[in-house]
Amino acid sequence: MAFIITIDGPSGAGKGTVSAKLAHELGFALLDSGALYRLTGLAARLNQCNFSDSAALGEVARSLDVEFCSTEAGVTIYLSGQDVSQAIRTEQAGMDASAVAAVPVVREALLQRQRDFAKAPGVVADGRDMGSTVFPDAQLKVFLTASAEERARRRLAQLQDANTGESFDYDKILQDIEARDKQDSERSSSPLQAASDAVMLDSSDKSIAEVLADILSLYRSRC
Ligand SMILES: Nc1ncnc2c1ncn2[C@@H]1O[C@H](COP(=O)(O)OP(=O)(O)O)[C@@H](O)[C@H]1O
Numbered sequence: 001m002a003f004i005i006t007i008d009g010p011s012g013a014g015k016g017t018v019s020a021k022l023a024h025e026l027g028f029a030l031l032d033s034g035a036l037y038r039l040t041g042l043a044a045r046l047n048q049c050n051f052s053d054s055a056a057l058g059e060v061a062r063s064l065d066v067e068f069c070s071t072e073a074g075v076t077i078y079l080s081g082q083d084v085s086q087a088i089r090t091e092q093a094g095m096d097a098s099a100v101a102a103v104p105v106v107r108e109a110l111l112q113r114q115r116d117f118a119k120a121p122g123v124v125a126d127g128r129d130m131g132s133t134v135f136p137d138a139q140l141k142v143f144l145t146a147s148a149e150e151r152a153r154r155r156l157a158q159l160q161d162a163n164t165g166e167s168f169d170y171d172k173i174l175q176d177i178e179a180r181d182k183q184d185s186e187r188s189s190s191p192l193q194a195a196s197d198a199v200m201l202d203s204s205d206k207s208i209a210e211v212l213a214d215i216l217s218l219y220r221s222r223c
Pocket residue numbers: 009010011012013014015016017018154155157158203206207208211
């Protein structure tokens with residue numbers, strides 16, 4: 001049987017960072033569900049899809065040819081054989097992901113692909129609807145948040161650290177984060193919201209190590 005830990009929450013709350021560390025610590029699989037929406041957005045752009053054509057977007061999601069390869073340096077993601085690990089992390093790719101994620105047929109097309117990650121001994125699933133829709137019976141559900149300002153500061157530092165030569169503006173990043181929060185929370189299909197049995201964790205004033213310790217202690221109390 002697989003022990004399922006879901007970590008949901010808004011952009012920049014620290015889900016991806018903490019989920020990867022947690023999966024490593026516990027020897028669990030890692031599901032980065034956001035990557036699947038980012039890949040769908042990117043594939044739709046590459047196929048010059050009309051973003052208001054739901055049926056076409058659904059077809060793109062259904063036929064995604066994706067491979068996740070874990071190495072010591074992290075996860076490399078291939079779309080139709082091309083390494084797109086960097087290309088899916090831009091702010092534009094995040095906005096595109098949020099747009100395609102609001103389309104019900106896209107969500108439906110990606111559902112089973114996500115559930116297939118649940119294998120013994122367990123999985124850490126990072127996203128927006130992991131606890132509410134994809135794994136409603138998960139043994140531990142966490143809803144990780146932080147203030148929008150703190151999340152924008154983190155995202156700015158992350159983008160600057162990536163050293164792409166681009167310049168970034170805090171106000172624009174804050175605006176994008178707030179726009180994505182709004183779009184993700186207000187959509188009708190699997191909106192961003194805490195499952196009723198999720199533990200709320202605010203990371204605004206906590207270090208990554210503190211958040212990890214909090215979740216590990218919740219895990220130990222439940223297994
Ligand atoms: N508790 C924290 N304190 C400070 N920085 C953090 C914290 N959690 C995550 N970060 C940093 O914030 C950035 C965004 O984190 P990430 O895990 O990508 O968030 P999410 O997956 O929720 O969008 C990363 O650079 C990460 O190192």
